[in-house]
Amino acid sequence: MLLQQLPEDVLYQIMSYLDCRSLSRMCQVCRSICVFVNRDAVWRRVAKQFLNTGISRDGKDIYPHIPLKERVKIAQNWCDGVCRRATLLKWKTKLLPWLQLERDLLFLSQxxxxxxxxxxxxxxxxxxxxxxIYSGHDGDVCRFVLTDSHLISGGSDGRILVHSRTSNVSTQLSGHNQEVNCLDSKDGLIVSGSRDQTTKIWTLTSKYPRDTIPMYDRVWSVAISPTVSSFVTGTACCQNFSPLRIWDAERLECVCSLGSEFRRGAGVLDMVFESPSQLFTCGYDTFIRLWDLRLSPRKCVMEWEEPHDSALYCIQTDRNHMIASGSSYYGVVRLWDKRQTECLQFFQLSTESVSSPVYCLRFSSTHLYAALATALHSLDFRQNPICIR
Known part of the structure; x- marks a missing residue:
């Protein structure tokens, strides 16, 4: 029996033993085998082992419109640091820009x-x-988030604006008396943190805060759990308590504090929920930390240290193996493999004479975008690596 005459389930079983190089060579056997090997189902197992292929740990496909074979090729470039750099936008005044990426749209605050x-x-x-253009703040936009129906922004004027994405209607939420450093929103719930040392909870249907939590410290970051049953606050760590605390979203009670050995001033600048039980944080103490919220007590199970002792301003994960981080000096972006402790790749986007933090970064399957004080940079990873052509 010829190979292409085997039942499909047998062929799938055979292909499951092959790596990406061997699968690519199988495509050269004949036309019918090539068509079969190019199916996403054949590449799914291989794709789970690479960085940023869009296959999350729970098996969800984030980029279903891109063939998996092509994503595995591009993922090889993420691992090897093969990319084309470009400066997409420049501006003369130093700003603290923020980014959000949604399919073919890039949202940039200036x-x-x-x-x-x-x-x-x-x-x-x-x-x-x-x-x-979304506008309405009297000061700079500090943070903004996207939902399916709204863009929600917090500014240095202490106001939160809820912009409808389907109309020109904007609603102002008043409550903070100093700049809104951070906010998050899920399923109609909005959580904001401010320099005024409070965290406020809002709903999309009200102009006034539902509740206010005194934090006794500047709030740098917040994140709502995917289950919307709780949220996490990250403070400046200038008081005698942990900067990371988990709150019940309904009762507004502190469920627990994460960690106890933060040094004074080790504020948490960014945090990302990868799942209801996994939280990534970063900040002034130069570490990326992974917290397992299923354990009792909840604790840090892994950490990655910035090798140049720089504060980490922002992080993002691919929900599988990759972490991207932005440092406070020289516009350094680092790529990390969670299965390793050492940095995988790094890219310096600003010069020594014009040093700038990476205030925000976002990536797709093919590009990484980083916002610095005076420019927006991109890294394009769509170069064909030799090993799996």
Whole structure:
């Protein structure tokens, strides 16, 4: 019996023993085998082992519109640091920009406005002139988040604006008397943190805060759990308690504090829920930490240290093996493999004479975008690696 005459389930079993190089060579056997090998089902097992292929740990496919074989090719470049660098936008005044990425749209805050830039499908570059602008703050936008129906922004004027994405209607939420450093929103719930040392809980249907929690410290970061039953606050760590605390979203009681050995000033600048039980944090103490919230007591189960002793301003994960982090000096972006303790790749985006933190970064399967004080940079990883052509 010829290979292509075998039942499909047998072929799948045979292909499951092959690595990416061998699968690519199988595509050269004949046309019918090539068609079979190019199926996503054949590449799914291999894809789970690579960085940023869009297959999360629970098996969900984040980029179903891109063939898995192509994503595995690009993932090899993420591992090897093979990319093309570009500066997409520049501005003269130093800002603290923030980013959000949604399919082919890049949302970028500059001073008091948030511009929506469309990304070109083939090149990954963006239209310089925004197709839409969200405005209304009297000061700079500090943070903003996207939901399916709204864009919610917090500014240095202490206000939170809820912009409808389907109309020109904006609602102002008043409550903080100093800059809103952070906010998050899920399923109609909004949690904000401010320099005024409070955390406030809002709903999309009310202009006034539902509840206020005194924090007795500046709040740098917040994150709502995927289950929306709790949220986490990260403070400046200038008081005698842990900067990381978990709160019950209904009762507003502190469920627990995470960690106890933070040094004074080791504020938490960014945090990301990868699942209801896994939380990643970073900040001034130069560490990325993974917290397992299923354990009792909840504790840090893994950490990665920034090798140049720089504060970490932002992180993002691919929900599988990769972490990307932005450092406080020279625009350094690092890629980490969670299965290793050492940094996998790093990219310096600013010069020694014009040093800037990476205030925010976001990535897709093919590009990484990083916002610095005076420019927006991109790394394009769509180069064909030799090993799996």
């Amino acid at each position: 001073a008091a406005d948030i511009g929506v830039h469309r990304l070109q499908k083939d090149s990954g570059r963006l239209q310089r002139n925004p197709s839409q």
